[in-house]
Amino acid sequence: MSMRFPLLLGIVILIAGLGLSMLLTDYHLRLLNLAVISAIAVIGLNFAFGYAGLISLGHAAFVGTGAYGVALLTTLLGWSPWLALPVAVAGTAIFAVLIGLPLLRLKGHYLALATLGLNVSFSMVAANWIELTGGTNGISRIPELQVAGHALADERSYLWFALAVLAVSAAVAGLIHASRHGRAMIAVRDDETAASMTGIDVTRVKIAAFVLSSIYAAVAGGLFACHMRFISPEDFSYAHSITYLAMLIVGGEGSIVGAILGALLLTFLPEWLRFLGSAYLAFFGVFVLAILVFLPSGLVGFRWPGSLRRDGRSKGPAMVAASKEVRP
Amino acid sequence: MSLLQATGIAKRYGGLTALSDVELSVGEDEFIAVIGPNGAGKSTLLNVLTGLVLPDKGRVLLEGRDMTRAAAHKRVRAGLGRTFQHGRPFARLSVLENVMAGAAIRSRRSEAELRKRAMTVLDQMGLAADAQAAIGSLSYGRRRMVEMCRALACEPRVLLLDEPAAGLNSAEVDQLADRLSDLRAKHRLAIVLIEHNMGMVMRLAQRIVVLNFGCKIAEGTPSEIQRDPAVLSAYLGEGHRHAGV
Amino acid sequence: MTDFIQLFINGLAIGGVYALAAIGFVIVYSATGVVNFAAGQFVMFGTFAGVAMLLNAELPWPVGYGAALLAMALFGALFFAVLYLPLRKSPVVTIIIGTVAIGITMQNAALLAFGSWPFRLPSPVEGVNLTIAGATISAHAIAVVVVTAVMVALLWLLFFRTSLGIGMRAVAQDIQAARLMGLKVNRLLALSWVLAALLAGIAGLMLGPMWFADTSMGDPIALKAFAATIIGGFGSLPGAIVGGLFVGLSEVLGASYVSSAYKDLISFGIMIVFLLVRPQGVFGERVQDRG
Numbered sequence: 001m002s003m004r005f006p007l008l009l010g011i012v013i014l015i016a017g018l019g020l021s022m023l024l025t026d027y028h029l030r031l032l033n034l035a036v037i038s039a040i041a042v043i044g045l046n047f048a049f050g051y052a053g054l055i056s057l058g059h060a061a062f063v064g065t066g067a068y069g070v071a072l073l074t075t076l077l078g079w080s081p082w083l084a085l086p087v088a089v090a091g092t093a094i095f096a097v098l099i100g101l102p103l104l105r106l107k108g109h110y111l112a113l114a115t116l117g118l119n120v121s122f123s124m125v126a127a128n129w130i131e132l133t134g135g136t137n138g139i140s141r142i143p144e145l146q147v148a149g150h151a152l153a154d155e156r157s158y159l160w161f162a163l164a165v166l167a168v169s170a171a172v173a174g175l176i177h178a179s180r181h182g183r184a185m186i187a188v189r190d191d192e193t194a195a196s197m198t199g200i201d202v203t204r205v206k207i208a209a210f211v212l213s214s215i216y217a218a219v220a221g222g223l224f225a226c227h228m229r230f231i232s233p234e235d236f237s238y239a240h241s242i243t244y245l246a247m248l249i250v251g252g253e254g255s256i257v258g259a260i261l262g263a264l265l266l267t268f269l270p271e272w273l274r275f276l277g278s279a280y281l282a283f284f285g286v287f288v289l290a291i292l293v294f295l296p297s298g299l300v301g302f303r304w305p306g307s308l309r310r311d312g313r314s315k316g317p318a319m320v321a322a323s324k325e326v327r328p
Numbered sequence: 329m330s331l332l333q334a335t336g337i338a339k340r341y342g343g344l345t346a347l348s349d350v351e352l353s354v355g356e357d358e359f360i361a362v363i364g365p366n367g368a369g370k371s372t373l374l375n376v377l378t379g380l381v382l383p384d385k386g387r388v389l390l391e392g393r394d395m396t397r398a399a400a401h402k403r404v405r406a407g408l409g410r411t412f413q414h415g416r417p418f419a420r421l422s423v424l425e426n427v428m429a430g431a432a433i434r435s436r437r438s439e440a441e442l443r444k445r446a447m448t449v450l451d452q453m454g455l456a457a458d459a460q461a462a463i464g465s466l467s468y469g470r471r472r473m474v475e476m477c478r479a480l481a482c483e484p485r486v487l488l489l490d491e492p493a494a495g496l497n498s499a500e501v502d503q504l505a506d507r508l509s510d511l512r513a514k515h516r517l518a519i520v521l522i523e524h525n526m527g528m529v530m531r532l533a534q535r536i537v538v539l540n541f542g543c544k545i546a547e548g549t550p551s552e553i554q555r556d557p558a559v560l561s562a563y564l565g566e567g568h569r570h571a572g573v
Numbered sequence: 574m575t576d577f578i579q580l581f582i583n584g585l586a587i588g589g590v591y592a593l594a595a596i597g598f599v600i601v602y603s604a605t606g607v608v609n610f611a612a613g614q615f616v617m618f619g620t621f622a623g624v625a626m627l628l629n630a631e632l633p634w635p636v637g638y639g640a641a642l643l644a645m646a647l648f649g650a651l652f653f654a655v656l657y658l659p660l661r662k663s664p665v666v667t668i669i670i671g672t673v674a675i676g677i678t679m680q681n682a683a684l685l686a687f688g689s690w691p692f693r694l695p696s697p698v699e700g701v702n703l704t705i706a707g708a709t710i711s712a713h714a715i716a717v718v719v720v721t722a723v724m725v726a727l728l729w730l731l732f733f734r735t736s737l738g739i740g741m742r743a744v745a746q747d748i749q750a751a752r753l754m755g756l757k758v759n760r761l762l763a764l765s766w767v768l769a770a771l772l773a774g775i776a777g778l779m780l781g782p783m784w785f786a787d788t789s790m791g792d793p794i795a796l797k798a799f800a801a802t803i804i805g806g807f808g809s810l811p812g813a814i815v816g817g818l819f820v821g822l823s824e825v826l827g828a829s830y831v832s833s834a835y836k837d838l839i840s841f842g843i844m845i846v847f848l849l850v851r852p853q854g855v856f857g858e859r860v861q862d863r864g
Contacts, residue, residue, distance in 0.1 A: 055666055102849050109608045109665060110807070113799050114848040117841045120796060124841075128834040180432040180442065187418045187429050193380060194416040194475075196400040197409075199433040199482050239792070242610070246670045253666075254420070279685055285678030292671050293659040 006174025009256065010167035017163035021156050029155035031267055036162040037223045039263035040169050042247045043256055044216020047173070049245065050254040051182060052209035053189030055108065058115030059217055059244045061122035064236030065092040066218025067225040068126065071139040081145050081226050089218040096214030097207065104206045119238035126233035138232025145226045158227055165223060166260075169216060173256050176212070185209045186254075250291050252298025261299045330355050330389075331518050332408070332486045337376055337386035339369075339542075346372040347383070347542045354486055354518050359508075361521045361533035363553075365562060368539040370522045371413070374488055377520075378410050379403050391485070405433060409484025413491050415472035417463050423474050424450065424459040430481030449477045452514075453507060469500045480511070486518045487511075493525040501525060505532055530554070538562065575708040580825050582705075586714040586783065588821020589721030590616075593776040594794055595801040595813035596728065597769035603745040603808050604765035605657055607668050611676035613795025615770055619645055619777020620786040621683050624692045634697045642774050649770025653763045676791065683788040694781025717779045724775060725814055732810075741765055796837075797824070800844040806854025815855055819843075 020032060041063050048054040069088025073079045079087075103114050126133045133139065145152045145161065152158045176182050184205045187195040192202050225231050243266065251262020269287060273280035295302050332354040339347040347369045354360055362370050375381035377388055379400035388396045390406050398406075417426050427446035431437065437445070450456045453473055463471060472492065479487060489508075493501045505528050511517055523529050529536065529550070536553045538546040540562040546553055553559055598612045609615075622641035626632050632640060652675065660671050701712035732738035743751040744761045752758050776794075784790065801820045805812025820840045828836040847854055 049666070055669075106848060106852060109669075110803075110848060110852050112608070112666075112669065113803055114845060116796075116799065117845045117848070120841050121838060121845070124835065124838050179439065180428070183421060183425055183429045183432070186420045190418040190420050191416050193400075194412065194418065195429075196380075197378060197404055197412075198430050198478055199401050199404040200429070201399075201401045238796075242670070242673050245666065246673065249667055249670050279681070282678045282681035282685060285674040285676070285681070288674035288677075289656070289671055292663065292667050292674070296663060296667065 003175070003178070006171040006178070009174055010171035013167040013170055013260070014163055017159065017166075021159050021163075026155050028271075029159055031271065033155060033159050033162055033227055034224075035264045035267035036159065036166050037220050037227065038244065038247060038267060039260045040166055040223065041217050041220035042244050042251070042259040042263045043169055043173050044213040044220070045244050045248050046213075046253065046256065046259045047176070047185065047209045047216070048213035049248060050259070051177070051185035051189060052206055054104065054206060054210060055112040055245075056115045056210070056213070057112050057238060057241045057245065058117075058119040058122070059213065060236045060238060060240035061115075061119045062092055062096060062214040062217035063221040063224065063240070063244075064122055064126065064231075064233075065095055065214075066221025067231050067236065068133060068139070068221075069218070070222040070225045071142050071231050072132070074143050075139055075141060081143055081222075085219075085222045085226075088222055089215055092218035092221075093211050093215050096211045100207045100210040104203070104210060116238055116241070119236075119241050123233050123237050126236065133233070136232060136234075138230060138234075140230040142225050142229040142231070144229060152226075162223055162227070165219065169219065170256050170260065173216075177256065181205075181208065246288060250288060250298055252300030255298070255300045258298050258300040265299065331358075331391060332377065332520075333389040334373070334377060335387050335389075337373065337383045337388070339372055339376060339381065339383050345542045347376065350386070350539065350542070350544050352377075352520075352537060352544075354520055356485075356518060357512065357516055358518045359512060359521070359532055359534045360519070361523060361529040361536045362539060363523065363526075363529060363536060364539035367541075368562075369542040370539055371490065372542075373539065374410065374490055374520075374522060377488060378408060404482055404484070407483075407485035408488070409479040409482050409486065410488040411472070411475050411479050411490060411492060413494065415468070415475045417471055417474045417478065419463045421463070422459070423455060423461050423463065423466070423477075426463065426474050427477045427481045430478040433482045446477075446481055449481050452511075453477050453480070469496050472496070480515075484517065486520065488520045488522075490522050491524060492521070493523055493528050501528055504528075508532060575706065576829070578706055578708040579710055580829055581822070582708075582710050582714050582718065584822035584825035585818060586717040586779075586821070587825055588818035589717050590776045590780045590783075590817075591794070591797045591801050591821050592721060592814045592817025593724060593772045593779075594798040595805070595817045596725075596810060597772035597776075598798050598802055599808060599810055599813045600741075600765050600772075601769045602802075604741060605661070605762055606665070607657060607672065608665065609769070610669055610672040610795060611652075611679060611791075612769075612773065612798050613791035613793065614676040614679040615645075615648075615773030615791075616777045616780065616794045617683060617786075617788060617791035618648060618679060618770075619774035620694060620781040620790070621687055621692075621777070621788070622774060623694045623778045623781050624687065624786065627695060628692065634695075638778060641778060642771055645770045645774030645777075646767050649767035650763055652770065653766040657762070657766065676795075680788055680791055687788060689787060689789075691785035691787040692781070693785055694778070696782035699782070713779075713782050717783070720775065720779060724772070728810070737761075737764075797821075797840065800840045802854075803844045803852075804840075804847050804854055806856040807852075809854065809856040812854050812856035 021029065024032060041059065045056065045059050048056050066088050069091050070081060070084045073084035073087060074081055099118060106114050127136050152161050184200050187198060187200055188202050188205045196202050247262035247266045248259055250266060252258025270280055270284055273283050276283050330353040334350065334352040337347050337350040350373060362373065364370050372381060376383045379398055382397060387394060390403060390408060395403050418429065421429065424446055427449055428442045431442045431445040447456060447459065450459055453476060455473055455477060458466060458470065463474065493504060496504060508519065509532065512519060521533065533550055536548065536550055537544060538553060538559050545558045545562060546556045594612060594616050597615065598609055601607055601609050622644045626637035626640045627634060656671050656675055660668050696713040698712040698716055703710050703712055703715060732742055740756050741761050741764060743756060744758055748758055797820050801816030802813055804819055805816025823839045824836050827839045
């Protein structure tokens with residue numbers, strides 16, 4: 001089961017996405033592209049938060065590091081995007097190690113606010129280091145991706161490419177989840193002390209989860225840069241970090257399918273609320289709150305209520321805490 | 329040479345002395361019980377041995393190697409296992425996954441091998457039928473057995489058990505005692521048991537160490553301990569004096 | 574030197590606003606464990622409650638201020654009922670996202686009602702300037718510093734001299750024990766939200782005349798309040814005050830003497846240093862991981 005699920009997930013993503021790509025208009029294809037790119041970032045965040053329990057409000061900074069990496073390497077140094085992407089991702093991973101080593105000693109809302117501070121600092125540097133980043137004007141004329149001499153210039157062909165990346169990302173995430181590394185992350189989130197008494201190096205697992213999440217973020221950032229072909233600091237503000245976290249929680253934290261559903265829903269929800277006119281964003285907030293209240297384990301909790309869940313998480317972490325507190 | 333040795337362990341919390349000059353030596357295959365009134369320092373001793381608390385003074389040796397300041401996970405990898413007072417299995421993992429997490433202690437094992445080893449342990453402890461169950465669906469006693477299996481999957485040479493019988497009914501306690509004797513016979517495993525259930529202690533332990541107010545006040549065989557006047561007065565006085573450690 | 578005095582007073586005034594926002598944040602956090610990411614929107618609502626009462630309804634300022642604060646108090650109670658009660662058993666991150674969601678609704682509701690153009694809220698001491706040691710200082714800035722000081726004193730009296738405030742502190746320390754003592758816990762929790770909204774309202778009314786207020790002003794204020802809280806010490810009221818004043822001063826002085834582009838980096842840089850070196854802040858209480 002553990003090997004089949006990731007493969008199946010990848011195939012379902014491809015088929016569903018290809019089907020949609022034939023039906024949608026250009027404008028909705030563009031949104032779907034953005035949703036797919038967000039989904040990759042949110043699957044990454046799921047490693048840090050969903051599995052290892054690290055509350056990160058700085059995820060957009062890593063998306064931004066990947067995006068700026070690709071943008072700078074292609075526009076300043078004239079690299080091919082295919083070379084710039086892996087280098088930007090590797091650079092982001094190193095950045096995440098350097099940030100994670102000191103920051104991951106913090107827990108809970110301390111970590112949340114520290115990563116928030118990181119994201120705010122990132123935005124400020126991106127907006128003010130004008131010689132390098134172009135400041136708030138951003139970086140434009142990022143070259144388009146070419147596949148076998150064919151430029152991915154239109155929304156539909158880019159979507160096919162993004163879907164392939166999402167399918168691979170989701171399948172790899174599924175494999176990691178089902179491996180000892182996934183179990184170690186979940187163990188660390190459940191109980192750090194018990195994890196260390198199971199021979200798990202807690203610090204290392206946290207760093208690994210954080211770096212893994214930053215790698216996914218950087219991939220998403222690189223795809224974003226090549227899709228928009230223009231980036232500015234606005235695209236990676238801490239508000240985006242909060243959006244990623246909201247996508248994960250609304251979809252169902254701890255679940256790859258949830259990460260994808262959350263990214264889709266929160267990208268398209270504002271569109272579906274357009275009929276409300278200019279009030280649609282006000283209703284967006286209410287809608288998200290309603291999901292948090294009525295679907296405490298997210299959209300995936302709605303699909304599989306009760307006993308079919310592999311770990312009874314649908315009862316929420318209060319239940320986890322209670323099981324630790326059980327007294328005779 | 330003893331397998332696990334603690335010498336001159338001292339630990340203070342502010343003005344409170346949790347442990348002072350405590351010695352403990354565990355030989356191969358030995359079954360030792362540590363008893364004492366509430367607040368005697370038993371749990372602190374266990375935390376010092378496992379690296380969750382660093383002692384102010386003293387040394388902890390595991391198979392002759394100094395582990396006094398080593399991180400907890402390193403001690404576990406070197407052969408020290410432990411369970412917690414009220415059981416702390418990973419609630420988001422299934423029973424099997426909990427035990428597989430322990431079996432992953434040797435990094436080269438394939439996923440199939442982890443699964444096999446975990447199933448073997450579960451089978452030994454009578455939990456094989458629950459392998460796919462969620463932790464939350466198990467009874468309190470079974471949840472604690474999952475934790476025991478997880479510790480065993482780490483293949484410890486010394487297993488430290490923190491009040492494993494607390495909260496179990498008498499049938500479960502008997503079953504636990506049988507399993508512990510079995511384990512020791514099968515695995516050449518030394519066990520350090522912290523326990524309030526004197527029936528279980530007297531039945532299983534070869535040697536008993538008695539702590540009171542952070543000091544070792546007696547050590548000997550069960551029959552020696554039962555006759556020890558210092559132990560008697562420590563237990564009789566328990567109701568009147570509460571050390572707040 | 575005259576420049577410095579002027580900047581210093583202005584920094585104190587801005588800092589006082591941040592301090593009040595941070596105190597509201599801390600009161601809610603201590604009582605309910607909720608990290609309120611809508612704290613900045615609360616202040617924005619305060620400013621726009623003032624806009625509604627003073628500019629739109631053209632009420633005289635004492636009446637207008639009173640009406641604005643009454644509206645804020647009701648809003649605090651509403652927030653308690655709509656967000657805290659349904660989510661109080663949820664994990665801390667869910668509640669954070671919940672406050673963010675309501676924050677989005679608050680900001681866009683304000684945008685609907687007031688549009689995106691900036692307002693300038695008048696001050697009761699509009700146009701009055703004082704000269705101190707050769708420096709020209711607006712009476713409003715002085716008034717803000719004084720009001721902040723008075724509010725801090727009143728809060729101290731509330732928390733340490735009235736049974737109501739002592740009950741609130743008891744609830745903050747141990748809800749179960751407080752309930753066993755017969756305290757009306759829910760009423761006290763609701764009160765802490767009302768108090769936080771009132772403080773944010775006062776902060777917003779004072780901030781209005783210093784800035785051009787627009788509906789997107791909330792988020793930056795929330796970030797400053799967070800930085801103030803971390804620097805001063807999470808959960809500590811004196812910490813919120815000192816942290817708020819520090820952030821305000823570093824913003825105003827940093828903009829003049831260091832770099833206006835990076836003025837905010839000073840407070841956030843210091844916040845991150847504090848988190849790494851001394852996460853309990855200046856007046857730190859024990860670092861504990863709530864939720």
